[in-house]
């Protein structure tokens with residue numbers, strides 16, 4: 001851990017011409033603070049000083065790739081105009097992308113219930129349904145929503161049902177669009193979707209069934225930045241992302257998401273996230289980490 005200007009002495013090993021050698025980069029507390037400020041500004045993610053080893057290990061690869069000798073040089077590069085590509089690489093390096101199909105399964109049970117009782121009858125009557133996975137990472141969350149839709153409405157692609165899947169990390173979005181996952185992850189989490197055909201793709205990975213892929217659109221979106229016109233969503237999943245934001249940023253995000261919920265719309269958040277009800281009147285806990293919007 002870095003404190004009071006003490007330098008990091010991390011010694012990641014680089015491979016070079018068949019000989020491994022030790023390589024380390026000068027990393028001061030001031031460098032950590034500069035990077036934390038850039039990350040906060042770009043993403044809303046609040047990096048505590050206890051995360052300095054994490055920052056060092058995630059970014060030393062970038063320094064090596066760029067041929068830089070110190071974090072100070074990297075910080076200088078980041079603040080130059082025209083370095084938006086490097087700032088995107090910084091975001092990709094420092095975001096935590098852990099996810100899984102049907103993670104926190106109870107949310108998919110609520111989605112299924114809402115589909116059976118409200119949303120399927122609505123689309124059968126010619127109405128529309130919109131769902132949003134707000135921090136979709138490599139796509140498993142959005143595809144799990146799509147697979148849940150198909151479990152209730154096998155012919156969902158004939159109706160006006162769409163799932164918007166967004167993330168700040170454009171590298172993750174590219175992975176998500178491919179829809180290719182290891183057999184182990186599909187076998188472990190998608191047992192109930194056996195009736196759908198998962199095609200074998202490259203590297204012996206399995207590709208999400210075409211019907212599920214066609215329900216989802218992946219787009220870049222920064223939850224703390226400007227949003228395009230989005231309309232409302234019957235159900236929003238905003239899970240395991242606000243945990244990285246400070247409290248005022250979280251509260252502003254919850255308020256903003258409520259602007260995109262219709263009356264009785266649902267907002268599901270991550271297992272370690274909470275929305276203090278006094279902060280958002282109208283948002284009521286109605287299930288495990290799931291809130292219903294009743295503004296009136």
Ligand SMILES: C[S@@+](CC[C@H](N)C(=O)[O-])C[C@H]1O[C@@H](n2cnc3c(N)ncnc32)[C@H](O)[C@@H]1O
Pocket residue numbers: 042043044045095096097098099100103134135136137138141166167168169172221222223224238239240241270
């Ligand atoms: C731990 S993953 C959560 C994935 C999924 N929602 C789940 O619960 O399994 C967190 C995701 O939030 C994204 N993220 C972080 N800051 C963001 C921001 N400001 N706007 C949009 N996405 C962000 C990261 O890129 C990462 O993919």
